[in-house]
Amino acid sequence: MGRIEVITGPMFSGKSEELVRRALRLMYAKKKVIAFHHALDNRFGHKKIVSRSGFELESYPVQNFAFEVIWDLAKDYDAVLVDEAQFFSDELVDTCLNLRRRSKIVVVSGLDLDVYENPFGPMPKLLALADRVDKLKAVCFECGEEATISYRLSGEKEQIVVGDKNYIALCYRCYYAKKKEER
Numbered sequence: 001m002g003r004i005e006v007i008t009g010p011m012f013s014g015k016s017e018e019l020v021r022r023a024l025r026l027m028y029a030k031k032k033v034i035a036f037h038h039a040l041d042n043r044f045g046h047k048k049i050v051s052r053s054g055f056e057l058e059s060y061p062v063q064n065f066a067f068e069v070i071w072d073l074a075k076d077y078d079a080v081l082v083d084e085a086q087f088f089s090d091e092l093v094d095t096c097l098n099l100r101r102r103s104k105i106v107v108v109s110g111l112d113l114d115v116y117e118n119p120f121g122p123m124p125k126l127l128a129l130a131d132r133v134d135k136l137k138a139v140c141f142e143c144g145e146e147a148t149i150s151y152r153l154s155g156e157k158e159q160i161v162v163g164d165k166n167y168i169a170l171c172y173r174c175y176y177a178k179k180k181e182e183r
């Protein structure tokens, strides 16, 4: 049996960094690692998961997570890593379960919540099904306490707005204060 590990938390909480750290540890353990990220996230160009601290991991951009497609690419690997998992549909959940059943180690990183406190994409299901969950925190951009939620400085109302320039991470106190200011 394989396993599913989920790394979650708001923006700036170090999810990508943690994903790269796990990748390195798996490589030290002589595991073959393949990584994917959602094609929507082209912040750093293609084929790389880059943490802000500079670690890099080669990664395939994919539009969806259909099992047949992923299996074709991943069958000869021991571990499958997924970044920006919130952007995928529930297809990701089925594929992760399928990979675990086929003895793969699956490590998924993604936002638990959008800027409106709504669970994001397939993340709630993955969090429930995971063998291990790590919920990371950022540092509140306003007060320095632990930050658990992302906040969008630009006014777009859609759930998905790619990029990190227009976002900060906040503690709930500062988040609700900002929400009040908005009204």
Ligand SMILES: Nc1ncnc2c1ncn2[C@@H]1O[C@H](COP(=O)(O)OP(=O)(O)OP(=O)(O)O)[C@@H](O)[C@H]1O
Binding pocket: 009, 010, 011, 012, 013, 014, 015, 016, 017, 018, 050, 051, 052, 053, 111, 137, 138, 139, 140, 141, 164, 169
């Ligand atoms: N307010 C902040 N709190 C925590 N880390 C911050 C903050 N501002 C900048 N950083 C930097 O961001 C790094 C985390 O970046 P990383 O890309 O790993 O986060 P992430 O959770 O993957 O974010 P995202 O969801 O935007 O991809 C930290 O190690 C730190 O160097």
Ligand SMILES: Cc1cn([C@H]2C[C@H](O)[C@@H](CO)O2)c(=O)[nH]c1=O
Binding pocket: 011, 041, 084, 111, 113, 114, 115, 116, 150, 151, 159, 160, 161, 162, 163, 164
């Ligand atoms: C918090 C949040 C982030 N994002 C995006 C910004 C980044 O491209 C990515 C998080 O790394 O997700 C959204 O699209 N909606 C949201 O509500």
Ligand SMILES: [Zn+2]
Binding pocket: 140, 141, 142, 143, 144, 145, 170, 171, 172, 173, 174, 175
């Ligand atoms: Zn705060």
